[in-house]
Amino acid sequence: MEASELWVGFVGAGRMAGGLVRGLLQAGKVPASNVLASAPSDKNLDAWRELGCRTTHCNLEVVYRSTLVFLATKPHILPSVLEEIRPAVGSQHIVVSLVAGVTIQTLQRLLPPWTKVLRIMPNLPCVVQAGAMVFSRGSNAGDEEAALLKSLLSSCGLCEEVPESYIDIHTGLSGSGVAYVYLFAEALAEGAVKMGMPGALASRIAAQTLLGAAKMLLETGEHPAKLRGDVCTPGGTTIYALHQLEKGALRATVMDAVEAATNRACDMAKD
Missing domain, CATH: 1.10.3730.10 (ProC C-terminal domain-like)
Incomplete structure (x- = not known):
């Protein structure tokens, strides 16, 4: 699938997620009309609307209307969010977690067994498209999913695939x-x-x-x-x-x- 044909969803619309979407939009990777973000209130969503993205307060709507879903919630609420969206996750979905401290094993345990899961750790300069990011893939994510993610996020800075054990080191380093x-x-x-x-x-x-x-x-x-x-x-x-x-x-x-x-x-x- 071409990146420009993707429907991209963000469950969570905080600063890091906003930095990534700005990189995607400025690089022309995905049209703003193909992006849908959810958050409990309008506090963070107003900025997304200004970019031309669609917004909602419903996490399930994001999953139903997206192919590539970024999880960008706080770590302590992620389990309840995954429980909420689990019924909507199909074999067509690619789920990418930005959530600190949550392993691929945990994500795969809380999502349907067929889910294509990747885990990425960005840093704050992604907000100005000069970030340093590493990502790892779960057992169901193949070369196609990894290449797609790297192609998309390279617009936000350096993006490298690494073993998951490096992600915590990247956190300490970058x-x-x-x-x-x-x-x-x-x-x-x-x-x-x-x-x-x-x-x-x-x-x-x-x-x-x-x-x-x-x-x-x-x-x-x-x-x-x-x-x-x-x-x-x-x-x-x-x-x-x-x-x-x-x-x-x-x-x-x-x-x-x-x-x-x-x-x-x-x-x-x-x-």
């Missing part, structure tokens, strides 16, 4: 990692403010510095250590700054942060 980067950007800008630069200018330069560094990593394919070494000159400013970062154990602290977030994601899956 899902939560966005916050680490924001903290670092804030610290960079505040350092410049301390030295006399206006705050707004410092924030813009810090953001562009992070953007440029990331672009070089992706486009050159070089190891971060190689690019870091390229910036350092003997006795120059950068090596003095890096010495201070090493004294503050930046590298070990960031590694510990990724580990802590990954472990928390694993714990959530067990709850």
